[in-house]
Amino acid sequence: MMKKNILALLLTTALSGGAQAETVFVTLEKDNALAVVDPIAAQLIKTVDIGSRPRGIAISPDHKFLYVAVSDENTIKIIDAETLKEVGKLPSGDDPETFALNPAGDRLYVSNEDDSLVTVIDINNKKAIKQIKVGVEPEGIAVSPDNQWVVSASETTNMVHWIDTKTNAIVDNTLVDPRPRALGFTADSQQLWVTSEMAGTLMIIDVKTRQIIKTVKFDVQGVTADKIQPVGVVIDKERKRGYVALGPANRVAVINAETFAVEKYLLVGQRVWNLAFSPDQKRLYTTNGTSNDISLIDLDSQTVTKSMGVGTYPWGVAVKP
Amino acid sequence: MMQGISSLTQLAISFLSVIQLLAITPTYADAKQIITIAYLSQELKIPPPLSNLDVFIKDKGVPGAQLAIDDNNTTGQFTGQQFVLKKFIVPLDGNVADTFNKAIGEQYAYVVVNLPAELTQTIADLPAAKTKLLFDAATVDDALRNENCRNNVLHLLPSRAMRADALAQYMMKKRWNKWFLVIGANEEDRLFAEALRRAAKRFGMKIVEEKTWEHTYDARRTAQSDVAVFTQVDDYDVLVVADEQGQFGEYLEYRTWNARPVIGTQGLTATAWHPTHEQWGAVQIQNRFKEQAGRWMEEQDYGAYLAIRAIGEAATRTQSNDINTLKNYLFSEAFALQGYKGTPLSFRSWDGQLRQPLLLAAPRSLVAVAPIDGFLHPKTELDTLGFDQPESTCKWSK
Numbered sequence: 001m002m003k004k005n006i007l008a009l010l011l012t013t014a015l016s017g018g019a020q021a022e023t024v025f026v027t028l029e030k031d032n033a034l035a036v037v038d039p040i041a042a043q044l045i046k047t048v049d050i051g052s053r054p055r056g057i058a059i060s061p062d063h064k065f066l067y068v069a070v071s072d073e074n075t076i077k078i079i080d081a082e083t084l085k086e087v088g089k090l091p092s093g094d095d096p097e098t099f100a101l102n103p104a105g106d107r108l109y110v111s112n113e114d115d116s117l118v119t120v121i122d123i124n125n126k127k128a129i130k131q132i133k134v135g136v137e138p139e140g141i142a143v144s145p146d147n148q149w150v151v152s153a154s155e156t157t158n159m160v161h162w163i164d165t166k167t168n169a170i171v172d173n174t175l176v177d178p179r180p181r182a183l184g185f186t187a188d189s190q191q192l193w194v195t196s197e198m199a200g201t202l203m204i205i206d207v208k209t210r211q212i213i214k215t216v217k218f219d220v221q222g223v224t225a226d227k228i229q230p231v232g233v234v235i236d237k238e239r240k241r242g243y244v245a246l247g248p249a250n251r252v253a254v255i256n257a258e259t260f261a262v263e264k265y266l267l268v269g270q271r272v273w274n275l276a277f278s279p280d281q282k283r284l285y286t287t288n289g290t291s292n293d294i295s296l297i298d299l300d301s302q303t304v305t306k307s308m309g310v311g312t313y314p315w316g317v318a319v320k321p
Numbered sequence: 322m323m324q325g326i327s328s329l330t331q332l333a334i335s336f337l338s339v340i341q342l343l344a345i346t347p348t349y350a351d352a353k354q355i356i357t358i359a360y361l362s363q364e365l366k367i368p369p370p371l372s373n374l375d376v377f378i379k380d381k382g383v384p385g386a387q388l389a390i391d392d393n394n395t396t397g398q399f400t401g402q403q404f405v406l407k408k409f410i411v412p413l414d415g416n417v418a419d420t421f422n423k424a425i426g427e428q429y430a431y432v433v434v435n436l437p438a439e440l441t442q443t444i445a446d447l448p449a450a451k452t453k454l455l456f457d458a459a460t461v462d463d464a465l466r467n468e469n470c471r472n473n474v475l476h477l478l479p480s481r482a483m484r485a486d487a488l489a490q491y492m493m494k495k496r497w498n499k500w501f502l503v504i505g506a507n508e509e510d511r512l513f514a515e516a517l518r519r520a521a522k523r524f525g526m527k528i529v530e531e532k533t534w535e536h537t538y539d540a541r542r543t544a545q546s547d548v549a550v551f552t553q554v555d556d557y558d559v560l561v562v563a564d565e566q567g568q569f570g571e572y573l574e575y576r577t578w579n580a581r582p583v584i585g586t587q588g589l590t591a592t593a594w595h596p597t598h599e600q601w602g603a604v605q606i607q608n609r610f611k612e613q614a615g616r617w618m619e620e621q622d623y624g625a626y627l628a629i630r631a632i633g634e635a636a637t638r639t640q641s642n643d644i645n646t647l648k649n650y651l652f653s654e655a656f657a658l659q660g661y662k663g664t665p666l667s668f669r670s671w672d673g674q675l676r677q678p679l680l681l682a683a684p685r686s687l688v689a690v691a692p693i694d695g696f697l698h699p700k701t702e703l704d705t706l707g708f709d710q711p712e713s714t715c716k717w718s719k
Binding site: 113114116120122133135137138150154155156157158159163173175177178179197198201224229 | 392397398399400480516601605608609612634637638657658659663664665694702
């Protein structure tokens with residue numbers, strides 16, 4: 001069975017020709033599984049059991065390991081990205097959902113939503129080295145590419161907390177629109193983009209002053225305002241465009257990262273949650289929570305070219321070259 | 322939690338905490354700003370048990386207030402603000418107005434009131450209350466929001482009219498146009514029936530039959546025989562019941578002469594909060610509440626939670642504890658309260674009612690959320706529920 005799958009993988013890799021054959025990993029919250037997808041061939045390669053209620057997922061900088069928050073088992077599992085076998089567990093604290101890796105890949109920061117904490121984990125020693133008190137219901141979390149900041153968003157306190165990575169202490173807080181959900185830094189670490197689920201907005205924060213410099217309000221024709229619930233956010237390396245998943249509005253907003261104008265709304269699957277670029281940033285993958293699929297957006301043409309069924313409640317997405 | 326941490330690491334952590342404190346201190350060098358909030362309620366008489374399933378809850382509201390204070394203070398640690406809650410629970414034979422005058426008196430600008438409609442009115446009219454802002458966390462009375470409205474009172478829970486409109490929207494969507502209205506013998510039931518009649522008119526529904534329940538409230542006698550006989554009326558689509566205390570409404574379902582759904586105060590109900598509600602982060606507050614209170618969150622808990630969170634939100638955003646500053650902010654366009662309902666909540670400027678979606682829930686299933694899709698409003702769909710500005714008879718000057 002295993003051999004057959006590998007053969008199939010090799011075959012599709014060979015057949016897919018020019019495009020880079022990356023692998024997309026998707027956590028399936030309700031299937032307790034991880035879907036492994038060849039996006040170029042638009043094929044679900046396989047689904048492996050991963051544990052109870054998997055949500056957040058990230059890949060190590062060397063692409064050797066996947067980290068998966070297995071919420072109902074109160075741990076983050078370390079998975080070998082080749083064999084897909086569990087090779088370890090990290091002490092994440094209760095009910096881990098979202099987390100962020102630092103650029104070096106040796107620290108992992110986890111939001112513990114019910115306890116108003118951020119847990120700092122030393123990956124090499126598999127130890128929690130600090131718990132930081134943050135606001136009520138922390139969710140979105142991101143590490144700046146220059147490794148200076150960890151930023152945690154608390155949904156009920158309506159703040160982003162600026163944690164200095166050297167001291168693991170909060171040094172500043174920025175009040176934002178209600179129910180901030182996800183965070184994304186620009187590659188130059190100069191801006192932090194924050195989505196507000198309830199206000200239906202994206203806020204651009206200047207990292208130096210930690211002040212909001214622009215608020216973008218999403219408005220999709222034919223979709224009522226309460227359905228526009230911005231969640232996942234990513235910005236391309238050149239800082240040309242940013243992308244925001246709009247939840248039950250079933251769309252991804254394309255934002256000009258220079259003017260902050262919304263250029264386009266791309267229709268994807270239902271309740272789009274999280275986003276990930278392909279390694280060459282020519283494609284964007286979206287997890288569509290309630291239509292049980294992922295969408296592939298071709299970024300050159302800015303169109304949705306494929307959708308692939310993956311399993312029940314696709315939540316997080318990570319891409320391996 | 323933290324099982325993985327060795328004592329050595331813990332030592333390191335406490336050392337780090339000291340550093341953290343030192344690092345934070347300069348940011349919040351100013352003395353903490355204190356915001357004190359009073360919570361006023363009266364002990365309840367234990368009603369005769371209608372069913373062994375419903376345990377009497379004597380502290381409805383209190384744990385909701387406590388959770389909100391904790392949430393405010395979690396935020397306050399970053400804004401240099403401290404929120405203090407002082408509870409005044411008047412004994413059954415005590416005098417609420419006396420407590421208000423003597424104990425709350427000059428000291429508290431913000432008072433969360435969890436009292437029946439009549440007492441809420443009495444408190445609002447006390448001279449000592451005129452300079453305060455009262456947060457009504459319990460009443461559903463439409464008169465308090467209309468002819469008897471007071472400009473020192475905000476209402477957190479949806480009024481009877483909002484509930485009736487929410488139900489009517491759903492019935493309209495289902496094309497259950499012909500209603501059989503069944504009303505209990507209490508004054509509250511009469512008021513809810515009035516709200517239902519208003520809703521029927523607003524949404525073009527027809528009340529084809531109307532009856533007052535005059536049978537016993539004993540399940541053994543009532544259930545099979547009385548209900549079957551009572552419901553032998555001209556044809557209707559849905560039985561709409563007004564029985565706020567739940568004295569007979571539960572006996573109607575499955576026992577009507579014709580097979581018809583039951584909606585209103587039993588069967589499918591319209592409520593501000595419900596155990597089946599999990600969307601929009603609600604599951605998180607359900608968990609946090611249950612962990613703290615050891616029971617599900619009731620409507621009055623949600624009302625008290627929203628009241629104190631509203632004060633917290635206004636104080637955080639304005640960096641103030643001044644009553645006029647906060648009051649202005651609470652009524653401003655900028656105010657957006659996160660109430661786990663998927664849309665920001667705000668106060669209606671004409672009657673102080675918190676505009677909010679309503680949950681349409683069966684005992685173990687969330688059926689719909691009102692406003693129902695398709696009911697439109699020029700300003701906000703939330704104002705399709707209850708008394709909209711042109712319909713309001715509230716005169717703020719009183």
